[in-house]
Ligand code: SF4
Ligand code: SF4
Ligand code: SF4
């Protein structure tokens with residue numbers, strides 16, 4: 001399932017390395033719970049981008065669930 | 070909350086108490102629900118309500134003498150609802166019989182002697198419980214005294230049909246039954262397990278006086294047990310008048326007693342609510358238009374369908390919900406305090422699964438209005454604050470719930486804003502002006518002006534304290550944090566020589582009075598009241614102003630009086646709002662409501678703003694700003710004397726955003742230090758010097774997302790320092806992030822020379838974990 005528009009992501013590149021971004025494995029963590037997901041990152045330095053739709057959508061939802069657990 | 074406390078709280082809210090009609094009905098028909106269905110023409114459902122409780126409804130529904138009407142609440146505003154006539158109309162509708170499933174048959178056999186209404190009721194109730202019932206009717210025809218009823222109300226044909234239905238249900242009816250008087254009741258008890266004597270049709274006394282015992286029968290009312298074992302009796306009820314429903318009620322109680330007798334269970338347990346009882350339900354009738362009953366156009370047939378519907382529509386559908394009517398928060402969650410108590414209790418005791426009511430608990434503004442309007446003084450705020458304190462101490466308070474507000478409090482208590490000094494050139498302070506964090510945040514000019522005014526009109530030294538009273542920690546339930554902060558505050562006050570604090574914020578007043586009672590306090594309003602000649606009125610208001618009392622002054626009649634006295638002394642006309650003084654409402658800021666549940670907070674203040682068409686005047690900055698945020702024209706009491714720039718209408722001053730509120734506080738402190746103490750306190754951090762430009766829509770967006778300008782500056786500063794950012798060639802935009810504490814902020818921006826133009830910003834709390842740490 002996609003929680004954000006990937007084409008929007010493709011438009012960005014890493015400013016430091018002048019590299020395009022590619023989807024890669026990333027861990028996210030909240031209140032001691034860790035999840036493995038895939039996010040766009042710089043192919044060279046690994047700088048990770050969290051798209052707005054993900055941050056305000058699925059991420060916010062999971063944050064809320066974990067806070068009320 | 071232990072079980073006992075839970076029950077105490079629950080029983081305090083009387084919303085679930087029955088309405089008068091139901092409590093007055095000897096068999097407790099749910100009249101209110103019945104009328105609700107009739108009103109909407111749902112006759113099937115209406116009939117089901119009757120049938121659920123009423124024995125032989127085809128008969129009793131037609132002839133009930135409706136003692137409930139005498140207690141109907143409608144009679145206080147017009148005439149009582151014609152409940153009896155509406156029931157009769159319902160019985161005359163052609164309605165399909167709901168199917169009722171008989172209970173598994175018992176091998177117990179009950180004799181009912183006589184077939185009037187109480188006897189039929191016993192037969193109805195016991196046959197439904199699975200008993201074998203035989204009616205022994207001495208007459209030639211079943212029906213007993215019912216046969217003498219007005220045939221227009223109870224046509225003989227209906228009577229015999231209804232009795233036939235009982236037979237179809239398994240009841241045996243023997244007419245011309247011969248009862249051996251001489252050996253009564255043993256003669257009958259030989260073949261039956263119990264006997265019911267339907268007294269309204271049978272001369273029970275005669276039967277017994279000739280019987281073997283020769284005893285006078287004695288009936289214990291309500292239980293309908295007699296002094297003879299196995300014999301039950303009832304149905305003559307109040308001798309002074311003929312009341313079918315009372316007779317039916319006695320039949321019902323007898324049936325219950327028989328059932329318990331046969332099963333040898335406790336005859337009396339749990340029967341307190343049989344028969345009419347007092348109800349605690351409160352229903353406010355103020356403002357309800359008085360209406361007479363709908364007349365019956367044809368007394369022979371009773372109400373027509375339309376007449377019955379019209380009459381049912383007059384029913385008040387009695388309930389309390391006084392608190393829900395005035396509190397948008399209570400309304401929002403679609404229930405009432407009795408239900409909320411249970412939810413809050415469950416939230417605390419949940420073992421597995423979610424704490425579902427965290428948000429509910431955190432949404433209350435703690436304003437205390439509910440307690441004032443509730444007939445039982447139910448104080449939802451006490452419940453919610455206790456629950457919050459427990460959530461914090463038990464460590465399940467959601468971290469995001471109050472973080473923004475607590476950070477704001479921390480800012481106010483940091484060196485960026487806080488200050489405690491004697492007046493310039495003074496070594497002691499009799500008084501100390503304590504404007505509070507939000508007056509400083511919203512209108513720093515008032516702080517400057519008031520401090521000048523106080524120094525010129527009071528003697529003994531007037532110090533100044535800029536700080537936060539810790540109300541946000543209190544509201545969120547963070548008791549330990551609050552205690553620590555208060556003790557820091559107190560030591561500053563001690564260092565100043567324990568001056569009397571002059572307060573300009575009602576929340577501060579509330580906190581100081583309740584939690585720091587050793588500190589002497591007085592409101593700025595009381596000072597102004599006493600010195601009013603000194604203050605020239607600068608903002609003339611010709612029309613009357615509606616006065617909004619801050620909810621934290623609810624119990625401060627003296628403070629409320631001073632404000633009114635000031636206004637009166639300047640000849641300013643005021644209009645009292647219906648919910649004023651003790652019943653004043655919150656502005657949505659209290660209890661951190663607007664932090665946790667901005668939607669409800671908006672409704673709260675919208676509702677308040679709509680109460681009067683006049684401009685509002687208030688004496689709390691947050692109330693003023695919240696009113697202004699709805700577009701309502703509102704001024705602060707101080708605007709009358711210190712209206713600020715002449716070009717600006719103080720009633721139109723917009724509600725400042727969160728970033729402005731911080732900047733205003735920081736600037737107030739440095740301005741005061743510079744002007745009064747001749748000190749330069751340039752404490753700007755490097756990132757704060759970045760020049761940020763935002764279009765209004767972006768500004769609104771970040772305001773709503775609770776992102777501060779300083780958060781944005783930190784992101785950009787970090788991006789510049791580390792070089793870590795993304796670039797979008799198509800738009801020449803940058804995107805970067807920074808995580809100062811528990812939140813990661815993202816900013817999309819472009820750069821034009823030294824200016825940073827912000828296009829978007831968002832945040833998340835979840836941390837992205839990279840090998841080395843978190844990003
Ligand atoms: S107004 Fe309606 S609900 Fe209230 S007591 Fe009368 S019949 Fe019952
Ligand atoms: S917001 Fe005020 S009126 Fe509403 S429940 Fe809370 S304390 Fe009571
Ligand atoms: S005012 Fe509210 S809390 Fe009080 S009894 Fe009525 S419904 Fe219950």
Ligand SMILES: [Zn+2]
Pocket residue numbers: 014015016017018019042043044045046047
């Ligand atoms: Zn890179």
